[in-house]
Amino acid sequence: MKSRAIFVLAGVGLVIGLVVAWLFSQERKPQPPAFAPIANPYGNAIHANGIIESEQGGGVNIPVYPELPGRVIRVLVHEGQHVSSGAVLIMLDDTVQRASTEQARLQAEAAQAQLAQLKAQPRPEALAVARAQVVAADANRKTAQDQFEKRRAMAELDARTISKDALDTAENAWRQAQASLEVAQRQYELIRAGSWSYDLLSQQRQVEALTQSYDAATALLQKYTIRASGDGIVLALNVAPGSYVSAQGVYDGYTQAMAPPVLMGSVQEYLAVRCYVDEMLVSRLPPVERIDARMALRGSDIMMPLQFVRIQPYVSPKIALSNQRQERVDLRVLPILFRFRADGRIKVYPGQLVDVFIGQKK
Template sequence: MNRRLIFVLAGAGVAVALAGAWWSGGDSGAQPPVFRPAPNPYADGLYANGIVESDQPSGANVNVYPEVAGTVRQILVREGERVRAGTPLLRLDDTVQRALSGQQQAQAQAALAQWRQLRAQPRAETLAVAQAQLDLAAANEKTASDQLAKQQRAAAIDARAVSAEALDNAANALAAAQASRAVAGKQYALLRAGAWRFDLDSQQRQYEASQKAAQSAAALLERYTVRAPVDGVVLALRAAVGAYASSQGVYDTYTQGYAPLLVMGGGDQHLGVRCYIDEILISRIPPAGQIAAQMFVRGTNIRVPLEFVRIQPYVGPKIALSDQRQERVDLRVLPVVFRFQRPPALQLYPGQLVDVYVGRK
């Protein structure tokens, strides 16, 4: 009885399995597409890949790189924040450069003090000392002169009273006193004349050179604060506190390449679209005044009319729209720039890939 029940259950299971296989293998019909593929709205339209950019006069986003290398110490803005030109964006570690700038400034101040000291000559106290030395030399000369006169009078009364050697010594003492007085007089005149003009000019040049060095150090110190080059919005912030930045930007561990510290864009009301047209299709581009274009947002049925801005008159190698220069392909393209007003309900951001059809009005 048990064996018979087992065979019955096994047969029922096989029947259910066969029915399920037949049911799943039947033609259920094609599923409707989530969105329609972008159709060509023009009779002779040209297709091109496009990338959304901020609306800039140059038609491109602004990549911000530091002019000096250092560790990021402070970040002062957030992504999506609107800033004015000259606004500090972030600061790099400037400890060494700040100390060097202070040293240069101190040296400039020392050179200035030395120049002012030379200009202030003669110092009254130094001139008083020189005058006293001149008076002392004059007194010594008077003493030597009186001593010689006494010796000469004594010799005139009695030649044996004063020896010839004594007379010579007295005469020599007077000559030495006269020479000392002359030296003291010239020293006094030299001090009274003040600093030599050549010394003044040399010290002035040293001060100016030190001041220029201090200004250069201060200007370099200012470079450690990265500022916004234009008015705009911070689109991307790729730096973090503690990261090392150089003039090549910061190292991106995902792409294994260098990226700019920040990416800035234009206004929020308008966006730009840069599309790349294959060189074999350039001859089919309508004249500038007759160009019309539409943009299709991938993954949706949304289409947006574009306003022609300009053609970049230079055909170059195409760079894959991931914006990585390592991904060049063997194709030459002509960049064409458009702009459009951002629809209120459309979520669209710079860097997004879109489909563009270029036709004739």
């Protein structure tokens, strides 16, 4: 019984093996490619890796950093938005600086009011008081003088009618009243003369110093508002309300590096292509006036002509196209910049990697 089961199982296994062998022996047609592979458009061309950038005077995008650290309270733009020069991008918390600026403004206004007060001297009311004090002092002098002259006349008629002490006291009172009159007259002249020129100059300098402090505080306050330095498009936005930014940027948890809060590009009528040519191939580059190039978009059969812009004549260590400096490799490359018109018919964006074929015009 067991032998029959073994023979049955062996027969089933043989049949399964023959079926599997037949299935695997069948010839299968290869799947057609998703797109036609890019062919070298030149007979002898240099291949280079390239990255699409917004076209700038320096050939790079514009990272926007704040000059002061702070917490983001408002983000007024979004990625892909076209902005004009001076448009507000990000607002930082400026509570402390705003209070300091207001304090500086009030101090400058107080100093200006003090200067105006000095220039308005003499005050009519103060001058009237000083004049009344002169009149009162003159009346006191006249009274004291009359008293002294009466006592002196009595002493001349009969020395026994008044004592020498009383006569001296009356004379001293007269001279004191006369001195008080002179002081009141000097005080009147001082008030009437107005502010001293040195006091005016000192207060003027104080006003200028406090005004400059207020201007400096106002300029510092404006730095808490990050604005666009020119017309362009927002390529990347790496902050949100509540984020903390510094002059080094904002920490990116994905790359574990500091990134700019905003990455700006120019208005994209043209886009630039930066490619890196291996130093071993630099000698094979055609003359500048005869350089011709084409760009192939990865994952498609699209190939576009490029317009030569310039060569950056400095061979440097290659940095991977992710722009992460920690990804340096032992390879030196020569940067070459091209550009093409971004007409919108082909979907390309800054930061996209492309293949560049550099050939020679016929």
